[in-house]
Amino acid sequence: EADVFLLERAVPDRPERTSILAAKRYRSSEHRQFHRDSTYVEGRRVRRSRDARALAKGTSYGRQVASGQWAQQEFAALTSLWTAGVPVPYPVQIDGTEILMEFIEVDGAAAPRLAPLRPPRDLLQPYLEQLSEAMAVLARLGWAHGDLSPYNILVQGERLVIIDLPQIVDIVSNPNGVDLLLRDCRNVCSWFGSRGLEVDAEKLLAELLAQAW
Known part of the structure; x- marks a missing residue:
């Protein structure tokens, strides 16, 4: 899908004012391992007719357009x-197929993914509440993450940060939207269940859909 690099940005003539940022560069379609594009892009519009034709034909230009679309999305x-208060990396800028964003770190190193961790039991409920609220904000905006799992949730101490959002879907205009939202719920609830906190995925889905409509 994409490669992520770290870079240091400094203020000209102020070398002491630097920051480490994450640069996410999208690969062209022939170099991506993400083969379910059509599931996520249904309901999206392409403004330029030339781009739409190139995407439909799968030309080299069309593949370039597709990579740019994922980055823009x-x-x-x-x-x-x-802006809505969801815990995601702060977006700094976009240049073609590359996004520059906040580097989520813990003590100078990349924050770990949630998937392999076994946090103390007293953190499970706060983590669940954070994720449920984040998913509720997305639902109120009419969206589902579309590929939410413990592998694209970072742990920054007691704070969770959601990453990898190119496939975000409109749960109304995309016919797969509700199914993808249910999958997000099941992925999240399965992880909590494996750590000893049982959560009903269908109940979570119903609560999120109530936020959306």
Whole structure:
């Protein structure tokens, strides 16, 4: 899907003012391992007819357009969600197929993914509440993450940060939207269940859909 690099940005003539940022660069379609594009892009519109034709034909230009669309979609999602208070990396800028964003770190190293962790039991409920609220905000905006799992949730101490948002879907205009939202719920609830906190995925889905409509 994409490669992520770290880079240091400094203020000209102020070398002491630096920050480490994450640069996410999308691969062209022939180099991606993400083969379910059509599931997520249904309901999206392509403004330029030339781009739409190139995408439909699968030309080299069309593949370039597709990579740019994924980057633009993620940057737009990050911007909207950050503004809405969802815990996502702060989006800095976009340049073609590359997004520059906040580097989520713990003590100078990359924050770990939630998937392999076994946090203390007293953190499970707060983690669940954070994720449920984040998913509720997405639902109120009419969206589902579309590929939410413990592998794209970072742990920054007691705070969770959601990443990897290019496939964010409109749960109304995309015919797969509700199914993808249910899968998000099942992925999240399965992880909590494996750590000893049982959560009903269908109940969570119903609560989120109530937020959406």
